[in-house]
Amino acid sequence: MSGREGDINRSSFIEAGEGSLEKVETETIVDVFGNEEEHEIKYKTLSWQVSVTHTAYLSQLVSALMIAEIVSTGLLTLPNAVAIVGIVPSLILTIFLGIFALYTAKLLVDFKMNHPEVHNMGDAGYILFGPVGREIFAAGSIIFAIFGVGALILSGQQALSTLSNNGLCATVLLVIFAIATFLLALPRTFSRLSWLALVSAVTIALCGVLAMIGAGANPVPNRIIQAALPSNFYEAFLAITGPVCLMFFVLISEMRRPQDAMKAAWVLQGFSTTFYAVFSVVVYVYIGSSVAAPALFSLPPVWAKISFAFGMVNFLITGALYTHFAAKLLFVRLFRKTRHIHSHTVLGWSTWVFLCFASVAIAFILASAVPIFSYLTGITASLFASWYTYGVAGFFWLHDTFYLKGGLGAIRRRWFGTTLAVLTVLAGAFMCVVGTYVSIKLIADAYSQGLVGKPFTC
Template structure:
């Protein structure tokens, strides 16, 4: 569906005298009303920034692609080779490619929705347009919860890397806290543009780590390994393996926030194409090579299956990516809450004491909660699977169908447009059904995994090394 002309949408200039006066007179309880009014009025998120102190709309499409690759390829790559061991090479590769193509399709629907609704800054704003106030609260809360859990996942990866480098010689809890402090500092810049060059560095690190891991696996193959083209397995084990490639593309919840900081949001599709094309190709190459040389004993993360020296080297290189990916997730959680309460106030675009204090506290809270969960909840690594199943299934896949149906109905002629564009309608409905299936099956598998972990005594204790 063709998007409306972005430049023709209504904008608000917060740098004007009237805007400054209105912002200065706002009390904290007025912020929510102002944020809601901007949604109702269809106002561009950041408006005209020419004379503002802080400029958000500085992201070019190549750097949007880089930030997304830095965030998505991070832990996603390391978990995929294990899927080949469970279902076989051919089904796993087909699944990875299909999900990459499907994620590109749903990205197109998300991007069109954002171009049609420049007031949308995050999934919560989109939820308000689709489902009203309740939808806004659910999708906003889901985004924050998912971003914090993703931050915790990166903290665990960082802790695992540091433990590997230290030969398990230091308390893992303290290593995680040290890594969390570094993530907090990297997340502090107010705009994503200030993180974009770090994103380039992060992509270089994770790609180099992956290439080096493939070289290490080829030099040190597992003797007597048995490779399977197709593996017959039960639904539980199969879907448990499938969740890795499904959630390896779970970055769509950041699309709206990233597009809001682009001076040319129309270029977002170029970034999405670059992201999905690169990630899919790299996922397939890394997964196949690692599985072919290591075989069915490959672990998750895959770097643990390498000899000690290679494992330490690849973990050390990937550590920078875990750091930056974690900062992107925590930045996203903080940005959503910050914009929820300060949208259309001078605290967004000016260096005010209140604005900076709140921003720092939100970043600290996002990273702090993630760290506490990772340390205090013994089943946190399993809990991440449930959160991903409940929210990522909809953010990456299911909601895109609702976006298409909503805009086709409201912008192109109601039910006649829905029936006239029946092919698009069918794809939209299938997208919704797929999101529902992944959500239901993924939640079932994750819950069963927790039960099995408790039954087998695999669950540890909180606040231990």
């Protein structure tokens, strides 16, 4: 395993002596962007919070980027999840998954600090499982990101259709939203997108607040509200499927102080878990068991339009973030340790623009030409996101404890951490297998019920 190679390199620093440490370290374990003082394009400019200083303000807020990624279209389906399992199980699951995600975030941050050269899940896969692991983890990240772009431009098309009273063909609206997503994704660094992410976080919060106000002002008569509901396994699993933080390593790589990443994770989970719980319960209480997914379709037209108007901003910016992420993975893979990363070269910029365009174009084709696209998104989430958010974090802990803390003896001594790590791996495997089964069953049910539409339809 390549983790052994990392230990060999680290021991060679000590044996080589202090004079050669800097040279060896620069070539092997330095972070992906290295020393940026002399470079034209600087990536490591993000901070976990907005500071009052001008410099830090320009390098603001990795927390907003995380919130913009996580708190998006998934939020609007949560009231429907409450309608499936009931208020109490939904709240328990929401809080548990929030705490679990915070724990796995800690494992990811620790792994990144131990391996500063890791830029994305592909690099992490190489450390864990060698070249094969790199290709699988990298491909999974890109595939999931592109499907995420497709899902978000579809949500944007729904918002535009609602606002325009279906005044234009859905495919035309999809094209408009895709073009806007591509243009917003073009800045080369996440710091250039961080202020947009702050706008995105604010607008999705406003979308949720307005939806709650709209539901409260227009409660459904004779609605059915249940504290707990008997649900079959299939329905319950659909309800608990949650969002993922795919960009964790990439965002930490662009922080000025990666050691502050856990602070951003606390902000993310504190905000998202609280907002999920409040939004899902409030909307469900006023609309009841008939609440749609997305929940905005259960509101009166005026409130739906107002809420969609704010939500659409989040869909657009989050789609741009996913586009940027997919392009960044390929761009760094192509030009790592070359001048095209940090300089304004024709090759670098033309490649970057092409990668952003290709990401959106592929997402657009999939979203408009594949009738079962939304179901395939569920499969990609099950195959990759379940591991990236949960399961693989357990492997990170086991790997670093074994290679950096003292082998099997360290694994045995840290029995509590080992138990949690193993359970985390098993949780990821469970979500992957069961989620894939559920997604395939959804596709079969959709075809049997005649719910599958046609490509490029208005």
